[in-house]
Amino acid sequence: MPTDFRRVKKELQECAKDEALTGVSARLKNEDDLTQLEGKIKGPQGTSYEGGVFKVDIEIPDSYPFEPPKMKFSTKIWHPNVSSQTGAICLDILKDKWSPALTLKTALLSLQALLSAPEPTDPQDAQVAEQYLKEREKFEQTAAFWTSSYASESSSDEIVERLCGMGFGKDQVLEALDATDGDENAALEKLLG
């Protein structure tokens, strides 16, 4: 069964519409491959993940949407339902509770909800889950530390300032950032190229 690429394209458009509102986004890793995507989840406010942006590796299987997209965190994260080593996720809708009425956006939103409300009784990482249950304060500290170490993204203003500081004009910088989806390194390459 060939992948329903029309649906994937539609989902990406749908996702882009309210990115700022939902705090989740998805984009293709490269233009002409609709099976490899990268999702981004903003850490929910009021949690130890606040201020972090967590990247999610998304692979669209051949039989999508009849099978769930394969997702795993590529940003290191300290969470009972995510492997602290591999980023593997334990979430029922990404396994046997998948329904084709779910989308990349709803799946990413579910992941965001999982960040707000971990389920330590159904852990992916036993060590983290144990800490979550027994030493809550230490857990929050570790999670916050991991967030600031691995998931903090400079705000766009900071990036613009940094690039302008290298001697590029502001319009030029904004244009480059716009073309590279705000990726600082890619923008710099573009400016230099």
Added chain:
Amino acid sequence: MTAMALRLSDRLRGFFDAADGAEGELAADPLLDVVHQYPEEAAWFIKVVMFFGSISGVIISIPCGVFLTMYWAPCGQCNRPLRYWILVHCVLQLLQAPVRLVFFLRLCHVQSLNNNIQECVRQLTHSAAWRTSKVVSIITYGWFILGIVWLLNSTYCKPCPGLYRLSLAVIFAAVARLLMTLIVFYHSFPPRFQGQGLPPKPRGANQELIDSMPLIVYSQEMRGEETSCAVCLSDFDRDAVLRRLPCGHSFHRGCIDKWLKRNKVCPLCLQDIEVQSPKTSKVKKAI
């Protein structure tokens, strides 16, 4: 002399420690993920398998060695080189025994100290010893298959009747060990884990059941119902053929049929299509 022994022991220890730069392939090791999720169970499983693996390898090799030294020459007249097969099989087993034993002892040691099992397994699985052991394992399996083929093709061997029986016994022992590994695995891990990676249990509908769901033709006049298909996310065209499920939800016929074959629940409300809902009668009345 002491210095040499020290250097040798250092070298040996290096063989069982993770090589630097192996960090990158960390994510690719499924064993580590299992260990992460169920550290106690995984440690127990690895210990049992390693222990029996090394012991059984040695136990099998001893009678084989004795037999081969006694009857090496007469066995050469049999029509298949089963004597070489047994010899190589035993050598492979003996090669693996020390590695397995070291793994077993290390895990016991780590557990008794209450140290981090994950870290220990990570180090072991990234060591040169583990990789070598993996290669030897693959060779062992290939050699094992070859032995079965030779055994099936061999005829009764007058000069050395014991060889056939010994080969058979060695093969049975290997199969028994494989079975034991499977049994230990099923006893080690909670049932939820065993389901992962395996194909999901059949929970789809057959064509007969799917065909029993009514087909309808979409028209704009149908009010208060979906205007798009939740499976392909496209709007319904005029005159599109939809299938309506007992819960009242409708989808493109092609879209929903594909899904129901996999899982006989409504994608939107997750209701089993074989369970009649009270809502059905209401929907019918509304029409």
